Amino acid sequence: MRRGSNLPAVGTYNQTLVLDLIRRSPDGLSRSELAERTGLSAQTLSNVARKLVSEGLIYEGAPIIAGKGKPRIPLLLRPQARYAVGVHLDPAVDTIVLLDLSGTVVAHREHPPQTGLDAATLVAGLAERINALLDAALVRRDLILGVGVAVPGPIDARRGAILEPPLLPAWHGVALRDDVAAATGLAVVVEKDVVAAMVGELWTDAEQQLNEALYFYYGAGVGAGLAVDGTPVHGRTGNAGDIAHLVVEADGPRCACGQHGCLGVAVAPERLVAESEGIAVADLPAPSELRLRLGLLAERARRGDTAAAALFERTAASIARAIVLVNNLLDADAVVIGGPMWARIAPAVAAPLERALRENSASTTTRPIALFESALGTDVTSLGAACLILDSAFTARPTDLMIDPR
Template sequence: MGDFNRSVIFDAIRRAPEGRSRVELVEMTGLSTQTVSNIARRLLDDELIVEAGKASAAGLGKPRTILRLNPEGHYAAGVHIDPAVITFVLLDLTGQVVAHNRLKTPTAADPDHVMARIHDRFEQLVAESGVAREKIVGLGLAAPGPIDQERGIIVDPPNLHGWHRVPLRDALEASTGLPVLVDKDVTAAAVAETWVGGETGTGSFVFFYIGTGIGAGLVLGDELMRGVSGNAGEIGHIVTDPDGPPCGCGQRGCIAVTITPQSMVDEAEATGVLAPAPHETPREIDAQFDLLCEAASNGDAAAGAILDRAADRTARAVAALTNLLDVDRVVFGGPFWARLEARYLERIPRLLDEYSATSAVRGLGVAGTGVGDDVAAVGAASLVLERSFTPSATRLLLD
């Protein structure tokens, strides 16, 4: 209970960049004045928060001391393994990126080689950041699912050939000496939104992740939903177009074959919008997708129609999720999002109003992530901060 109360106070301060007074914390949390004072003192002693001056409240007596997060109190590292690129970040306690690096994902199907490269680039990141090693509380790693979260293993991810039950957590803990958390990239992206996304990361929302594959991160009542095995959000076989292309699962028109970047490139080449080119690897898909989006931006009606159809299908997929979960909003993000943002935000909100089961009761918020293209890497580091410092019902369970 003490750990839970500590995390409640810390989280209340974290969610107010301008800071909060002890009196406000008592009012917000329902904890006693003595409890709040004791917890605040421990957080100050641990250098997790600082006293940031005083603020006057009209007619409420003497000025109150404001408590804010100490950005330099602790740091967390994050790594996102994408089939095309591996991204590294180091976050301070407020979620701001203080160091950043990238590495093209090696094409060889050799996980040991990739893990050695990750270790070397991580050490370079830390050295260049100037952050003291003992200030880094852990390393988060985000990767395509499915994962075995309990064992920290990546299980046969699509587009990472040869990665069969790779023990990433144990290998990186041994090489870095840090605690390592492994989670899905879509889950990490949702955590990034809750940690640094501001208003869009509060309450209940679906994070719709557009990467080489499509997935969803789920947050209900400010708490991340991982599922029994840690693999919630695998939505690739929701049908968005019953007359669409056949899918390997036996259905037609699944997300996996209608709204992924590769499926849009396939359609563009089949209809002559793009000249055929190799696009078997994630890097090749990215290059062709760039050409498609550029053509649409330059007024090519056929290219624009492909993106518009993908937006319409995406709206149907999102509606299936939001109708099921009854959330406040959907947040879009991922490495391919920036190229789709303007067109999708123009079409999808209107379609969701039509498809939403609760449109007569309330509107459904639609937003793009404010975290940026590196949302999964930021989320990987945020996993460490979230696990260490935010309140969760599991903190109340005894082993």
């Protein structure tokens, strides 16, 4: 549990700390409960609570009488106080969501990916979709904190630009952050998809089980979102989490990097569908159709098709190897698994994955790995993108204690 500070220079930290505790407590917390949990003095806590109430972020609930003494007055989150937009640009579908302060989805839309357009037209189209969502939701613009955009890596975090992810060629080199901000009039954050997914899980982790955790991301590509001490790991350039070239299948398919059996190609949806249908990867359909076929393949395995089941047994073993290797490095023991494609294969691969993790002899950690399904489902990346905005505004970080010398 993070502790607060009574120093006057860290009011922002104290406010975000208190707000974070309140939003994670559906029944609210009294001032005395907050003082006990944060270590703040009664006077400091009272000042912080008054500030949050005046800003409309929290409100006082009805007094609760429990025995003798003064009634307990809970402080509760006002979810409609602020909102955040999340965007996930994906080869199969572009998803845009609007979340309130509690992380509840207020609006949700999916669009076919934009392709074959110049950068200005791409940005204008994305801004139009964002604006249409906000107009339909009837939310005041001054309550919108900003827009989080999650994309496959690599990214240029300094410029807020997409570099050259192989499956999003239309967006290569587009300076998303500044261009979308100019087109919408809203603050914009651009983040790698796996980092956004991890942020989303942390934001909705009411019991704080994921302070040290790995998010295994299964979508158009694979990746790892990492959390250390409750804080998402971005890396020096914003590109942490690339695990696609871990070798998990010695005699597996050749990767573009020259190795055989890299995780990215070994468990790729394209490989599963192509092998099940006896066709070349080059002859596969568009990503949206690929999702459908992958789901049908998993259903065949679930119903007893031995050939389909064997494909997912092999996939589970490869994913388990990757998870164990990364967890040996991180020593997290908590692993969340999800992503846009995960729901398609989960019915066929979840049970063999649990078994493969138990039986893997390469684990060097002293506790067994606890595997969690993503709390955010298929839309984890767009939801996580919105949570980037909420997290940056309302999660207490030790770095907030730094005093600006200006």
